[in-house]
Amino acid sequence: MGNLIKIAFRNLSRQRRRTLLTVAIICVGVVAVLLFSAFSGAFKNMMIGQITDSMLGHLQIHKNGYVSSLDNLPLNKVISTKQMVKIGKILKDIPQVEAYSKRILMGGMLSNYMETTNIKVAGINPDDEAVVTPLLTSRIKNGKMLEKGTILLPELVTKGMGLKTGQDIVLVVNNADGSVNGQNLKISGIIESVVGPTGKYGYIHIDDAKTILRMTEPQYSEIAVRLKSIGSLEKVFVTISNKISDLKNKENKPVFEAHTWEKLSPFYNIAQMIDLMALFINVLLIAIVLISILNVMIMAVYERVKEIGTLAAIGTLPGKIRTMFLLEGLFLGFFGSLVGSIIGVIVIIAVKFGHFTIAFGRNENILLDPSIPFKQMLFITAIATFAAVIASLQPAIKASRMDPIESLRH
Amino acid sequence: METVVDLKHVSKTYKVGEVDVPALKDITVDIKKGTFVSFIGPSGSGKTTLLNLIGALDTPSGGFLTITGSDPAKLKNKERAKFRGENIGFIFQDFNLISVLTVYENIEYPLLMVKETPSNKRKEIVESLLKKVDMFDHKDKYPSQLSGGQKQRIAVARALTTSPRIVLADEPTANLDHDTAYMVIDLMKKMRDESGVTFIFSTHDTKIVGEVDVIHTLEDGAIQKSEEVTHG
Ligand SMILES: Nc1ncnc2c1ncn2[C@@H]1O[C@H](COP(=O)(O)OP(=O)(O)OP(=O)(O)O)[C@@H](O)[C@H]1O
Ligand SMILES: [Mg+2]
Numbered sequence: 001m002g003n004l005i006k007i008a009f010r011n012l013s014r015q016r017r018r019t020l021l022t023v024a025i026i027c028v029g030v031v032a033v034l035l036f037s038a039f040s041g042a043f044k045n046m047m048i049g050q051i052t053d054s055m056l057g058h059l060q061i062h063k064n065g066y067v068s069s070l071d072n073l074p075l076n077k078v079i080s081t082k083q084m085v086k087i088g089k090i091l092k093d094i095p096q097v098e099a100y101s102k103r104i105l106m107g108g109m110l111s112n113y114m115e116t117t118n119i120k121v122a123g124i125n126p127d128d129e130a131v132v133t134p135l136l137t138s139r140i141k142n143g144k145m146l147e148k149g150t151i152l153l154p155e156l157v158t159k160g161m162g163l164k165t166g167q168d169i170v171l172v173v174n175n176a177d178g179s180v181n182g183q184n185l186k187i188s189g190i191i192e193s194v195v196g197p198t199g200k201y202g203y204i205h206i207d208d209a210k211t212i213l214r215m216t217e218p219q220y221s222e223i224a225v226r227l228k229s230i231g232s233l234e235k236v237f238v239t240i241s242n243k244i245s246d247l248k249n250k251e252n253k254p255v256f257e258a259h260t261w262e263k264l265s266p267f268y269n270i271a272q273m274i275d276l277m278a279l280f281i282n283v284l285l286i287a288i289v290l291i292s293i294l295n296v297m298i299m300a301v302y303e304r305v306k307e308i309g310t311l312a313a314i315g316t317l318p319g320k321i322r323t324m325f326l327l328e329g330l331f332l333g334f335f336g337s338l339v340g341s342i343i344g345v346i347v348i349i350a351v352k353f354g355h356f357t358i359a360f361g362r363n364e365n366i367l368l369d370p371s372i373p374f375k376q377m378l379f380i381t382a383i384a385t386f387a388a389v390i391a392s393l394q395p396a397i398k399a400s401r402m403d404p405i406e407s408l409r410h
Numbered sequence: 411m412e413t414v415v416d417l418k419h420v421s422k423t424y425k426v427g428e429v430d431v432p433a434l435k436d437i438t439v440d441i442k443k444g445t446f447v448s449f450i451g452p453s454g455s456g457k458t459t460l461l462n463l464i465g466a467l468d469t470p471s472g473g474f475l476t477i478t479g480s481d482p483a484k485l486k487n488k489e490r491a492k493f494r495g496e497n498i499g500f501i502f503q504d505f506n507l508i509s510v511l512t513v514y515e516n517i518e519y520p521l522l523m524v525k526e527t528p529s530n531k532r533k534e535i536v537e538s539l540l541k542k543v544d545m546f547d548h549k550d551k552y553p554s555q556l557s558g559g560q561k562q563r564i565a566v567a568r569a570l571t572t573s574p575r576i577v578l579a580d581e582p583t584a585n586l587d588h589d590t591a592y593m594v595i596d597l598m599k600k601m602r603d604e605s606g607v608t609f610i611f612s613t614h615d616t617k618i619v620g621e622v623d624v625i626h627t628l629e630d631g632a633i634q635k636s637e638e639v640t641h642g
Binding site: 003011013014306307310312313314315316317318320404405408 | 462465467468487488491492493494495496498499500502504506508509510511519520522523524525568569572
């Protein structure tokens with residue numbers, strides 16, 4: 001084997017320029033894959049982080065049917081105080097749950113006594129909400145966090161109506177029984193809008209929400225849950241779904257439903273598309289490796305017909321001739337992807353420590369944090385090397401099956 | 411004396427499209443162990459075809475052929491390769507050294523790849539052969555750095571590394587000038603004398619027969635005459 005490796009190496013160095021070119025092609029392919037994976041991964045994670053941390057939370061619990069009629073924010077599909085106690089207990093018992101926030105959602109009219117506009121408002125407990133959606137506070141551009149008697153308004157609304165922090169507005173909403181109620185509130189701050197369905201909500205204190213909706217005891221529209229780590233999302237989602245499905249109504253049907261952020265945000269599709277693109281780039285890499293190696297190995301076999309004949313004539317077994325060519329392909333693939341991995345990692349590290357930022361949605365200066373798991377790097381190297389061996393297979397087998405007499409006459 | 415190559419009524423016919431080309435017709439020859447044999451004949455007389463049969467590279471169309479007691483026609487491709495590696499050394503007209511290996515490595519190659527030999531033994535064999543063909547000083551050169559005669563000397567050494575029973579050389583001097591050709595034939599003779607290996611070579615040049623023991627003259631695929639040369 002050692003001798004076969006030596007011969008394979010020598011043969012590669014015999015065609016130095018061609019070898020370097022092939023290694024370079026594979027190298028470029030691997031760099032492209034690594035960078036794409038790292039940056040698309042970074043972008044995806046950032047995007048998910050933005051969505052979950054600024055409004056959605058990691059998962060949410062609603063009364064059955066609420067999500068499908070989310071546009072209406074129905075006040076009759078709500079979680080009662082008694083039910084909330086049960087759900088609260090379930091959530092407290094799950095160690096991966098970091099916190100949860102109860103919300104009362106409503107649609108209403110916002111007026112500055114001159115102009116009126118539609119608005120959707122979430123009644124929240126500011127302390128709970130700050131833990132569940134930690135980016136909410138950072139979205140406040142002008143002013144401060146919510147207190148009782150105040151309202152946080154999205155930038156899109158304030159701009160359109162020329163509203164400023166500190167100004168008074170009146171919020172008018174329909175109650176569950178159909179009657180209308182209004183309340184004066186002071187604008188405590190203006191928040192940046194976020195791309196997504198709930199990105200243009202206003203926020204009021206949950207106590208004000210109870211008052212304005214004339215609730216005798218609080219009824220909640222949704223519970224947003226934050227996990228200690230988003231990595232455990234699937235597992236915790238299953239646990240929560242199972243546990244809340246034990247809470248049944250008189251007809252013995254489950255009353256609550258849970259959804260992960262993926263089901264609640266259209267960005268999940270974009271995240272999936274990014275994954276699909278990463279897969280596509282991987283396929284492209286494999287194709288590049290296959291084609292370039294196949295090309296080089298066919299040439300190598302063709303150039304060395306006579307030498308192959310000599311080796312076969314003096315008694316080299318076909319298997320060894322095959323191995324010799326396979327090793328050549330393997331080395332091309334391996335060194336190409338090794339150098340590619342090294343370059344890729346250097347670029348990723350440079351970007352990481354260069355603190356490059358990008359703009360996403362309304363948020364500018366989001367730090368890009370590309371990273372590539374070592375396992376994935378190994379995987380890409382292995383895939384490229386494997387593809388190289390596969391591509392060498394046909395030429396190598398062809399070489400090993402050559403008739404020595406024919407080859408010697410070449 | 412023991413017979414190492416035995417051909418009885420051997421024929422070989424190539425099929426070119428629909429046409430049969432008879433390359434060898436009814437060849438009956440036996441070659442004794444340790445002799446220095448040459449096949450002489452003009453181009454197209456069947457020398458290469460015959461040596462390919464003796465070298466177990468090819469199988470006859472008719473007749474019987476045994477090489478060191480075995481019938482290569484009964485062997486599968488892979489077994490024939492093994493048989494060649496164990497029993498036959500080859501010297502080629504174009505030298506056919508492995509260009510990426512040094513002189514030393516070329517001679518060592520069969521010991522590594524064909525007949526696996528421990529490294530100390532390898533060194534011993536290769537160095538002694540290098541000395542015998544007088545190429546020790548060139549052992550680290552690559553084939554491209556050698557003259558034709560030097561290449562063929564290395565090829566002679568390579569053919570002998572695995573201690574084969576027979577060494578076959580198809581027109582080993584065709585690409586060499588007259589003096590160098592004589593030198594190579596002399597070297598083969600000397601190696602035969604030292605090792606007792608049967609040497610068989612072919613040539614179309616009647617002048618380059620050298621001190622062979624037996625001369626078979628081929629014409630149109632048949633043996634015209636066979637003469638034993640008695641050296642005075
Ligand atoms: N593979 C083949 N297919 C068809 N015909 C062949 C083949 N090999 C040899 N022949 C024919 O067989 C005959 C003998 O050829 P061979 O090569 O054995 O002659 P040779 O004595 O070695 O000639 P040379 O001195 O030119 O090498 C020739 O007529 C040749 O054309
Ligand atoms: Mg010939």
